[in-house]
Amino acid sequence: MKDYGFFKNRPAAADRGMKIIIVGCGKVGIALVEQLSQEGHDITIIDKDAKTIHEVAGLYDVMGIAGNGASYQVQVEAGIADTDLIIAVTESDELNLLGCTIARQV
Numbered sequence: 001m002k003d004y005g006f007f008k009n010r011p012a013a014a015d016r017g018m019k020i021i022i023v024g025c026g027k028v029g030i031a032l033v034e035q036l037s038q039e040g041h042d043i044t045i046i047d048k049d050a051k052t053i054h055e056v057a058g059l060y061d062v063m064g065i066a067g068n069g070a071s072y073q074v075q076v077e078a079g080i081a082d083t084d085l086i087i088a089v090t091e092s093d094e095l096n097l098l099g100c101t102i103a104r105q106v
Helices: 029-037 050-059 070-079 093-105
Strands: 019-023 042-047 061-064 085-088
Touching: 019 050, 019 093, 029 070, 042 050, 042 070, 050 061, 061 070, 070 093, 085 093
Parallel strands: 019 042, 019 085, 042 061
Antiparallel strands: none
């Protein structure tokens, strides 16, 4: 295939990483943030505790939003429309299912 230079400045898909939203900043959420940010993915975290969001966002190169991860408005603010993957790891199974169901609808 001939290279016409259309995507000369655009990194290959493997180099860009995925856009990921992680709902919940407990032990599992922080472990995921650590691992996935090292792999070069664009991560946004959502948690109800603003202090935790501030600490995690300051420690890793991630965006953070304080709010309910099962809220449509919060997910829109986090950029759910162009997100590749959402991971819900809160203490509540119901919240995790609801958040993923809302994301799937979008």
